[in-house]
Amino acid sequence: MKEIVPPMPPMVRNEFETVRQLFRDHVVPTYARFDLAFVRGRGSELWDVTGRRVLDFGGGIAVCCLGHAHPEVAAAIADQAASLVHVSNLYYHEPQGRLAQALVRLIGPGKVFFCNSGAEANEGLFKLARKFGHEEGRFEILTMTNSFHGRTLAGIAATGQDKVKQGFEPMTPGFRHVPYNDLAAVQAAVSPATVAVMIEGVQGEGGITPATPEFLLGLRRLCDEHGLLLLFDAVQCGHFRTGEFQSYRRILEGHPEGAGFLPDAISMAKSLGGGVPIGAFWVRQEHANRLGAGTHGTTYGGTPLACAAALQILRVIERDGLARNARLMGDFLRQQLLEIQRRHPGLITAIRGLGLMLGIEFAPKDRIPALASVEKPVSLAMVERLHTAGLLTIPAGTQVIRLLPALNITRTEAEEALGLIAREVERLAHGG
Numbered sequence: 001m002k003e004i005v006p007p008m009p010p011m012v013r014n015e016f017e018t019v020r021q022l023f024r025d026h027v028v029p030t031y032a033r034f035d036l037a038f039v040r041g042r043g044s045e046l047w048d049v050t051g052r053r054v055l056d057f058g059g060g061i062a063v064c065c066l067g068h069a070h071p072e073v074a075a076a077i078a079d080q081a082a083s084l085v086h087v088s089n090l091y092y093h094e095p096q097g098r099l100a101q102a103l104v105r106l107i108g109p110g111k112v113f114f115c116n117s118g119a120e121a122n123e124g125l126f127k128l129a130r131k132f133g134h135e136e137g138r139f140e141i142l143t144m145t146n147s148f149h150g151r152t153l154a155g156i157a158a159t160g161q162d163k164v165k166q167g168f169e170p171m172t173p174g175f176r177h178v179p180y181n182d183l184a185a186v187q188a189a190v191s192p193a194t195v196a197v198m199i200e201g202v203q204g205e206g207g208i209t210p211a212t213p214e215f216l217l218g219l220r221r222l223c224d225e226h227g228l229l230l231l232f233d234a235v236q237c238g239h240f241r242t243g244e245f246q247s248y249r250r251i252l253e254g255h256p257e258g259a260g261f262l263p264d265a266i267s268m269a270k271s272l273g274g275g276v277p278i279g280a281f282w283v284r285q286e287h288a289n290r291l292g293a294g295t296h297g298t299t300y301g302g303t304p305l306a307c308a309a310a311l312q313i314l315r316v317i318e319r320d321g322l323a324r325n326a327r328l329m330g331d332f333l334r335q336q337l338l339e340i341q342r343r344h345p346g347l348i349t350a351i352r353g354l355g356l357m358l359g360i361e362f363a364p365k366d367r368i369p370a371l372a373s374v375e376k377p378v379s380l381a382m383v384e385r386l387h388t389a390g391l392l393t394i395p396a397g398t399q400v401i402r403l404l405p406a407l408n409i410t411r412t413e414a415e416e417a418l419g420l421i422a423r424e425v426e427r428l429a430h431g432g
């Protein structure tokens with residue numbers, strides 16, 4: 001009988017080329033992967049197939065909120081796996097109920113639906129909005145330019161970036177894009193068919209741009225006036241990344257009208273499971289029973305395994321004060337990055353973000369002699385240089401690199417990352 005998974009030849013095991021060849025031959029090439037293959041991690045450190053150690057400030061794109069191989073999360077997963085991994089949503093089980101309860105406590109009165117990814121959580125919000133407006137024939141959702149909402153057909157229609165749509169037209173109808181942080185533009189775009197507005201609290205893929213307090217509060221008012229749902233995509237910026245469970249709390253901090261702000265629904269994924277796939281949306285009480293039995297579902301949504309991991313992550317974040325750590329480390333990194341920018345204003349054009357969701361925007365390539373002849377966008381070139389230096393970061397668009405590290409990074413790790421970034425920027429400044 002033919003083996004389904006033939007063992008790797010022992011002599012070449014662990015070599016990067018062997019792993020890459022497996023991908024070239026057998027994996028659909030939808031990703032432009034970097035030349036790195038990892039075998040294990042611990043906290044914010046990763047080791048590749050050659051045994052080289054790098055510091056992970058990409059966090060698996062804002063997923064690994066407690067770093068890699070957290071012993072308590074690993075134990076919670078192992079314990080749950082040893083008793084019950086999956087039963088389907090035909091039945092009840094305690095971990096899903098407990099996790100929903102925890103999320104409601106963190107956000108506000110309402111209910112939670114579980115799924116498996118960010119795109120799927122957003123699909124749920126789109127269906128919620130369609131159901132809400134159905135009887136009046138309203139279906140249109142306004143989303144923002146430069147937004148990112150996932151790779152499903154509705155996700156790319158909702159996303160305000162042309163590059164994700166190309167080749168997949170015609171787009172799913174019912175989405176229109178308006179400029180981010182421009183309340184007048186949103187107001188002008190509302191039509192009789194509009195049913196909802198969707199935003200990211202901090203745009204991630206679009207280049208790390210936080211919403212302004214005025215935009216958030218203005219949107220809430222606008223949605224109330226026109227009977228629209230205010231939908232929050234917190235897939236990347238949620239789960240304490242900004243120093244608060246939800247970014248709007250951090251953005252509205254100290255604002256006289258900020259305390260009462262609440263969206264109508266919030267999508268979550270990424271850090272919710274810390275790497276175990278899980279997505280969810282919270283919907284406020286008023287709309288919590290709008291999606292009734294038979295209207296929506298998914299086989300795997302909120303398995304005992306994924307919920308046990310998510311619950312353990314929440315316990316550790318709370319016990320270890322990691323919201324505060326994200327705030328303190330984020331403020332420290334931001335200050336130091338601003339200092340690097342001050343020394344090199346010609347190379348770095350902006351430092352943006354909140355907490356541990358930070359973006360470094362570089363000047364256009366033609367203004368950086370060391371990169372002028374490089375074919376790649378500046379963001380990719382810088383991410384690769386930092387890989388060589390020993391630091392993982394994530395590109396966003398052509399000009400920005402993102403830092404999305406674990407919420408439990410230490411001051412020593414932050415200093416190490418800053419040292420590597422400063423050295424690379426210095427090298428760039430000297431034409432190297």
Ligand SMILES: Cc1ncc(COP(=O)(O)O)c(C=O)c1O
Pocket residue numbers: 061117118119120122148149150151200204205233234235236237269270
């Ligand atoms: C804001 C936002 N929404 C949705 C998604 C899609 O999530 P997923 O890749 O889990 O489908 C992402 C992923 O990067 C995201 O950043």
